Amino acid sequence: MELDVHRRSFAQAMGTLCLISLLPGGGRGESLSSAQPGGAGPFLTQSEMETLRAVVARLIPGPPDDPDPGAREAGVAEAIDALLGAFSLRAPPIHAGGPFSGRAGGARDDFADFVPMDALAELGWRIRIEGSKGLAEREFAGPVVGLQAVYRDGLARLGSNAAKRFGARFSVLTGSDQDRLLSEGADDGVRSLVGAALAHALEFMYGPPEYGGNRGLVGWAYTRWAADDQPRGFTDDEVSGSGGGSLCLAEPKARALVESFLGALSPRPARTPSLWSDCGKAGKT
């Protein structure tokens, strides 16, 4: 396909060489997750990263706001940066390999070998990440604003809103002030940023660590998620038997959340939820 060869060479010369030299393993996913917090990544500047880390920490909070690790601890911002700078890496970390992660058997981590993209797949992702940039070969269906611009512009908006409203950098504001700024739906730049960052935060918190997030498998630990199970799989008993446990929640606030979520699912529940009636009897895991 008609790729922007000049820009690609430039990116490879600058971005890839610098980054790859820092990362053992040459762009493999496991290396992404070992990028140092605080260091400039493939795309965003240090100051943009500082804001982004604060943003994702509000989207998926960790200590002290929540007892379990959140997006900051999982390395979500670093993973987002790796996606934004994917084409400055030798193997863009977009589609992890397969079939096995090596965490449930299998000799090695196949996920870490990102699947090479052919020219067409790469064009699609360059448009998505970099935008159409006025290039005819990218604007067959009209102009596209890329993720790089969504993040760069949104983080800048957040920074200027923080300065205007609170006279400080976003990252040093209190959590509730940060939430207020993130919830400003009237600001298109902020709204687009929050939409993209939330989608990515979920992917990188709860997806395989090879993409750069979910460091130390923190996203799977607190959710007791054990589905990275190939090639072992599940036994017949594990499939057909009860998983035990109980939905009983320690906090009344959490109960209220479940009830309100179920309420939002259906305005007319077939039976009034009496979710907690068996709490005393059922054993907790």
Add this chain to the structure above:
Amino acid sequence: MGKASVVIVGSGAGGAVAAWALAGAGHPVTILEKGRNLIPGLGTRGGIGSLFGNDEVKAGRYFENQDPQLEPRTTRSQTEAAKGKARSFTGDFNSLAVTVGGGTVHWDAKTPRFWRQDFKGLTLHGPMPGANVADWPLTYEDLATYYYEVEARLGVQGDVSRMPAATLAQAPRRHPFAMAPNPPMHAGSLLAEGARTLGYRPYPFPMAVNSRTFEGRPRCNSCGFCSGYGCPINARGGAAVSFLHPALLAGARLIPRAFAHRVETSADGRRATGVAWRDTEGVSHKESADIVILAASSIETARLLLLSAAGAHPDGLGNRSGQVGRNLMFHYFSLGVGVFDEDVHGWRGPSSTFTLDDFVGPDIGDAAKSAGLPYLKGGICEVGGAFLLLEEAQAYAALPGNWGKPHKELMRTGLLRSHVAGLSMVGEDMPQLANRVDLDPAIKDVYGFPVPRITHSSHRFEQAASAAIAPKLAAICRAAPGAIAAFGLGYPSELAGVGPASTAHIMGTARMGEDPGASVVDARGRMHELENVYIADGSVFASSGGFNPTLTIMALSLRMARLLGR
């Protein structure tokens, strides 16, 4: 003189089966596939591997799926079309996997047969106001032997002795299944018990999943990544592993990343001479052939026919009737959700292991009467399923502003992952002339061709059936042992997972029929207006039935190929 050469557009369910049958019969076969080949070892003696894994992120990143950044689709409702609105949406709409093997690389692999009544809807149940009901020009009996042959090749599991007599009366079977059912999923067993309590008849869902080693592919280990995910261990049958692989070994030629954009025809328009296609560099090629088979899926096959307009076919290839692109059908999804105190791990297993077909209909009762319709029909159900982790996270985040502490607290409960069992129904769609595919007047794809534009609105038939049946789905969930709450989600719910657009079942657009003025292909799948062009995908369906369509696509394709070889 050698056998007729064949070019097939599309390597999915329809195309792969035709390639297998025709290559096996000694025809030179070339398959043009728009997508990449993501199956290592396909068509080699060394055997097949997998690049898929238990990875929710990759599945959401257009790895095997059509990338809407490269090939968007546009949509509008019938009302918008009537007002002259060109489109109201541009992006990702009902795209099937664009890769070697098509949608079956990540299909749910559920393989119910259509019923006898599905082929004779007009005769048996009469017309439906505002719909374009028609009989198929063939019967269940015409397809039965091909159903069996496809099932045997895929390796379909099931248990005839546990199927309801009513099901077997509508879809008679002369042979047992190739293998026994998978271990029953716990969540499904609970809902199945609830269903039995209420007098329904759940049974093990026939599916192309290995419960034992089959053809060198291993037994399913219930890993939980099934519908929507490529199989990491190739325990699931499908177009690529079951048909394309042996077809390639028999000498068929596969050209991946070949975008077919035009069926070339003779000057008099009576014969196709081959298919024009573009490679990823934009270079044009032509594959000449004696026979052309189109199997690009309903939306893309209709688009290709419309793109192939020529002097003798001014409105699109074989479209003198004006029927090409019309009668586009999906399936209307309705859901029941049961909530359980215990961990029912409804994600663990091959999506679901039970089905029930008690809602297929037709129902001429009060719900039909109050909708002012002669009858209603629902469809087959998947009994017991739940979300994976990222799917769960995304579902919670779909509520506006639901991030931060509340979201994390919901994730900690694992509600949608561990404590619900879902019951989803595939509701039959009525064919309507106004539901159609045409060429978008302005938006182009990466190859520079007009994208398909989908005009679609649900018929009152689907809406009334969904509204009537959803509470019954909820009642089943409520009757399940241990259920502490239950919901029914049907029309008019706007939630994801409900409605026509949430299905990958796409049918119609090149209807099969006897009347060339009201259909596009004949009973053998050959286009009425061309001597040597056949259609072998869901386009040819005259009705959508209340059943997953892939097995029927494969059986029709096999029948077409066998009759063609004669």
